[in-house]
Amino acid sequence: SSDKTAGEMVDYKITGIDPGAGIMEATDRAISDYGLDKWELTTGSGAAMTAALKKAVDKEEPIIITGWSPHWMFTKYDLKYLDDPEGSYGGAEEIHTIGSLDLAKDKPEAHQILQNFKWDEEDMGEVMVAIIDGEDPADAAQSWIDENQDKVDSWTEGVDKVDGDEFTFVYVAWDSTVASTNVMAKVLEDQGYKVKMSQVEAGPMWTAVADGSADALLAGWLPVTHKTYAEKYDGKFEDVGTSMEGVKIGLTVPEYMDIDSIEDLKK
Ligand code: PBE
Structure with a gap:
């Protein structure tokens, strides 16, 4: 000192x-x-x-x-x-999955999977560390899925496959969000979706889901971190589920x- x-x-x-x-x-x-x-x-x-x-x-x-x-x-x-x-x-914050108001009606299979999506700090950590150690994000996501098929099955169990329907995630280049978005993009691709990942800034990320130009975002940090965004777009999105608790x-x-x-x- x-x-x-x-x-x-x-x-x-x-x-x-x-x-x-x-x-x-x-x-x-x-x-x-x-x-x-x-x-x-x-x-x-x-x-x-x-x-x-x-x-x-x-x-x-x-x-x-x-x-x-x-x-x-x-x-x-x-x-x-x-x-x-x-x-x-x-x-203690939570990470919420935020969907467009039309998601449940237009893409019920993806909606169901996103509702089921829940993992923990260790899971996300494995993907993040692989990426920072040099692995391509998509490959890191695939490796995690291969090693955690039980968990992935619990999200997709009983959900029908689709045939090339388009699905758009918006995300910000925060390492935690890159990890979750790459994993769920793969999961939805395996379900039959054609998935687009659109990288934007935080404000436009919330705007895109609220105006329906994107289907979902996986980085809704609540109740405090994104309170301003959640209040600004109140009534214009669906809080689909909580993917992780006890974040900070x-x-x-x-x-x-x-x-x-x-x-x-x-x-
Ligand atoms: N973060 C990561 C974001 C949410 C996810 C903590 C950098 C933020 O501050 O908005």
Whole structure:
């Protein structure tokens, strides 16, 4: 440790991701809730953030990032969340599958599978780690499916096959979402769908499902992370199901940093 404050150590900079991400809005809220007037949240992307994290960890330098789990960064590095006594980041979040209002009527087979879709942090972690270790996302998804056929069968059991119907997922290039979307794209392809994966920003992702130009998104983080989007499009989408429980967002630092709480950033 040093005599410097956390702010001095990182130049009062929190390394963020894409501006539309819910965690960015939550971080703006934290800056205001904790009175972090001198602090700045930088924007970029998930990939730029994890590149900055790797660079810092390699040199054991201080860094503060917008983290979330499940994410492979917690597997690859020793990291900790900063305590959040004000609750700016909410508590235990869930990942919801969000469908267009026409989904159940127009594509009942896909709707049923998405309703059944549920996996855990370890499952998603296996796909994410394979991708970050260099595997093509589609191949990583296929390997996971091959090794977890029982789980996949439990999602598709009793659901009729279809014959080339089109299905569009919208997703953001967040590592967790890349993993889930690639897996479910394969699952729906095996069911007979012709699946398109359209990569967009967070706002347009919600808009596409709400206006029906896409069928579903798999990264509806609720109740807090995407609250603003869910409220904006209230009544224009179906909350199809919860694919994972107990997920989390928050400010994240390497274990070697001598701070434990967002309150420590005020010093
Ligand atoms: N995330 C991953 C997203 C939701 C999924 C935490 C970066 C967000 O902040 O909107």
